[in-house]
Amino acid sequence: MTLDVAARFLDDIRPAARNAPPSGIVEVHLEGLRRPGTAKLWVGEGNLPTPANIRDAAVRSLMAGETFYTHQAGLPELREALCRYHDRLYGPFGGRPADVDRFLVTASGMHAIQMAASLVAGSGDEVIVPTPAWPNAPAAAALCGAAVREVPMRFGPAGWDLDPDDLEAAITPRTRAIFVNSPSNPSGWVASRDRLASILGIARRHGVWIVADEVYGRFCYLDGQAVAPSFHEVAEPEDRLIFVNTFSKNWAMTGWRIGWIEVPAALNATVQNLVQYTSSGTAVFMQRAAVEALDNGEDFLAFQIARARHNRATVIAALAAAGGVTLSPPDGAFYLFFSVEGESDPRRLCLDMVREAGVGIAPGTAFGRGGERFMRLCFAGDPEEITAALGRLPAWLAARRRAAGGG
Amino acid sequence: MTLDVAARFLDDIRPAARNAPPSGIVEVHLEGLRRPGTAKLWVGEGNLPTPANIRDAAVRSLMAGETFYTHQAGLPELREALCRYHDRLYGPFGGRPADVDRFLVTASGMHAIQMAASLVAGSGDEVIVPTPAWPNAPAAAALCGAAVREVPMRFGPAGWDLDPDDLEAAITPRTRAIFVNSPSNPSGWVASRDRLASILGIARRHGVWIVADEVYGRFCYLDGQAVAPSFHEVAEPEDRLIFVNTFSKNWAMTGWRIGWIEVPAALNATVQNLVQYTSSGTAVFMQRAAVEALDNGEDFLAFQIARARHNRATVIAALAAAGGVTLSPPDGAFYLFFSVEGESDPRRLCLDMVREAGVGIAPGTAFGRGGERFMRLCFAGDPEEITAALGRLPAWLAARRRAAGGG
Incomplete structure (x- = not known):
């Protein structure tokens, strides 16, 4: 050529x-x-x-011939296992046990981010990304046609932090969402519960979405803090809040391509449609492995x-x-x-x-x-x-x- | 709620x-x-x-611990197997053996369609879809922000057909692509080689892309025609032509979620970026199974x-x-x-x-x-x-x- x-x-x-x-x-x-x-x-x-027990679950499923189309939202067994996992990790969300309608299986953490971006932002919209940030989230928003506004975090003697005033100053009438990744890839920043609450307050005041990437929540080195603070601890199920997550990091499943998204239950059907028109679902044998990871991966x-x-x-x-x-x-x-x-x-x-x-x-x-x-x-x-x-x-x-x- | x-x-x-x-x-x-x-x-x-031999290839890979991130474009072994398969099926394309740079592995046929849509059409653009058509392709284009213009095919005593005049009349200055699915889901229409040539002529005259879904090409009931006519037989590698395909139908792999996309080699790097920001790749163990399907699935x-x-x-x-x-x-x-x-x-x-x-x-x-x-x-x-x-x-x-x- x-x-x-x-x-x-x-x-x-x-x-x-x-x-x-x-x-x-x-x-x-x-x-x-x-x-x-x-x-x-x-x-x-x-x-x-x-781990072998997780691979074995996929192998058993493959051997049993589970190679057909399946639920757009993901296997009910896996969505229920996700509920158990969240209840164990964070306790009740807004005073209630996890609601299975909030959870859908995705074909990777990246797929969850792509659908989150597609849900909230298109041509003419803006999304805010505190930086430094893993580049894939802003790239996914840009592919949807949205403009990405970076808000540099501040680096000082106490490490990295996001100044809420910087964040709020970046909001415009076109802003549709704030992408928050804590613990942060790449900086290792972990937002305190207070910081999460102030970010949530800004999102509520301006009526914008938060897309929360808490993929590294289990890797937390703060004293006495086994799990990083989560928006699950400061928000309500009625907030404009989308969580994206993956099996990749916790259970050494990077090559598998399976994750999950958590959305207000009212958006379940919409996200199912997005699944249909992007991945059309996730292999059953992968999902069996994911159940094993959640239930027997600690x-x-x-x-x-x-x-x-x-x-x-x-x-x-x-x-x-x-x-x-x-x-x-x-x-x-x-x-x-x-x-x-x-x-x-x-x-x-x-x-x-x-x-x-x-x-x-x-x-x-x-x-x-x-x-x-x-x-x-x-x-x-x-x-x-x-x-x-x-x-x-x-x-x-x-x-x-x-x-x-x-x- | x-x-x-x-x-x-x-x-x-x-x-x-x-x-x-x-x-x-x-x-x-x-x-x-x-x-x-x-x-x-x-x-x-x-x-x-x-088939067991295909499942076994995935099982062996899983057992061997092939659970890490891999090439965005797909395993070289699989892309080479795709070249062999295309050469076997269609012979040289534009006089040349298949070029591995034209082929990338996707996380499903749907993912290939989604990337094809994302490559050619966004907000303000139009794509043409002859109907009746499988709804997922137009839905993927609409999710990219494009307007979908349906061109109803004609149903007569000789069955369904796409009238080239109807197609050409639907083209506007905003048209960016024509989606062509032959053999057709749902109608069973198979475009003759002449019909493909006339569609290609229209696309060339107006400078628009063809997105060719030839997923059912192996299921052809025309006398003396083992494989349905393909754009590979009438076009050149320099045409604005994107093929989307899947392992789902030929090898009973519907539940797996693996497919491929074929693009002009000049777009290889761009499609790799799209893979990165949508699926971030496809599991190696799935790709091993796909190689087995191509090489030993006939x-x-x-x-x-x-x-x-x-x-x-x-x-x-x-x-x-x-x-x-x-x-x-x-x-x-x-x-x-x-x-x-x-x-x-x-x-x-x-x-x-x-x-x-x-x-x-x-x-x-x-x-x-x-x-x-x-x-x-x-x-x-x-x-x-x-x-x-x-x-x-x-x-x-x-x-x-x-x-x-x-x-």
Whole structure:
């Protein structure tokens, strides 16, 4: 195909599709894949396969021939298991046990975000995304035709925080939703219950939706806080609130593609229609595995959380030893977000690091305003690999400083 | 939740989401699920589970721990298997062997359609859909904000056909794409090679895209024609042409949710971005099964096709015997689309039929203009079940005629 023809095709498609940016994480990912032995700390997953009991549930279902179309909303058994899980985790929501009509199964956490975006925002609308943020949520809103307004969070001695005044100042008559991701990928920010209440207050005052991504809620390192604060603790079922979630992180199911969405029960039928016209449902054998994860996955999850906590300490100590590194210990999720003195181009730094030190991390430029000088390192993986990778970094950074004439 | 609150939520969401219609097939589906013993002829799937060799490939992958994130475009092995499959089926495309960069794996045929719609049409654009048509394609375009213009096909003694003049007359300056589904769900129409060439000519003249859904291409009942005519045989890789396809029908994988999209290679990176922001990829273990289906699924497919051909004869004969039925024997796919004299409300007829005769079929009202008085019966299933179900219909229809005073 000639370049002319290629250019014509790109001219010929819808601008929102043409302008969907490549994920800034993918570039390092591809570079790392070409280099066996690279520490894969750029991607949000660990090194363990899904636990055997969860895989076995899918295998049993496949062997039993559960390969037919199924409920648009998801298996009733899985939606009921989601209710049990939420009741166990957060207690009653607005004084009531979880309502199965609020829950629908999705074909991934990303699919949940895509449907949430599609529910609240289209052409002519605006959505607000506090940044730094995982780029996929704003990209999904942009694909729906909405304009994304970034609100940079503030980074200070106490770490990252979202200033409610900054948030409120960004609201316009076109604003339809605020995307809130706490614990945050990439910054590790965990909104306090008070902060969630103030965000909710702003949303209520202005009549806008909150899309709450609490995917990392189980990974919380705050003292005495086993689960990160949730909008479930400050809101009511009658609030304009959509939760998006996934099985990927808690149960090492990143490759499966299954998640869930929680919406006001009045929107159940509408979301079923969106499911029909996007994924048309999720494989039954995946859903059987998801039930097993919810009902019999807590031991594995506890192990994953303990391992992440251990790795977090390793990573913080190694970067402190390297010197010239700015970071705030993350209160949640499993990422360390840091900058390096004298390095203003983290994309360049990340590409050099994966090529020269065999350590792959993601440039902060992938995460929007406020994080441009930072990098994201995932510490969900193997402690030995992480210790080895972080062991290589101080010398490599020091050599780089020397080469740059920095002493 | 009070009715007021429920109404407020529906007021509060994006009109394109609120207005996404429930699939007209789902209503009968739900009614049928409540009645054990119902012949499930409303849905586009057979009664056989996925062949064991295909399921085994997924099981082996799961057992091996292939549960991690993977390539956005799909496994290279699967994309290469798709190239082999296309070369085998259609020979060279534009004189060249299939180009792996044209193929990407999707999280279902529906996902392929959704991305195709998202690629070509947004707010302010129009897409053309010849009807009767499977409702999900126009619904996906509408969700992207596009206006859907239906072009009713003509039904005559020789069956259904799309008049190219009707098609061309529907094109406006806002038209961005024509969705063409041949063999057609629901009508069984198979576009001749000449008809495809004339549609392509219109698209070329007006600079619009064709989205070609050839999902049922292997189910073709025309003499001496093992595979339905394809745009692969009349177009060039440089045409504005997007193919959407699925593993669901050929290999009894309806419940799996895996398909593929074929685009000009220049759009590969753009489609990868769309994958990232919709599904974020497809499970590796599903993709292993898909490779097995392409490489070692022809025997099963031949059996499925032979069974559908047998069932087609059964169904046509039974309806002819019932009397008062108008139909044209389908040239492809595995649906019979028929109307019943004196019955002007097929939705009512279908609901009565599922309740009283235990035969579930889909009302033509689900398929847009031109099919309103028709019903769709799927004959992909078990020959014994189909024979039994069709055996009940003549007496039931006769009793209904008598009750209506029709003699």
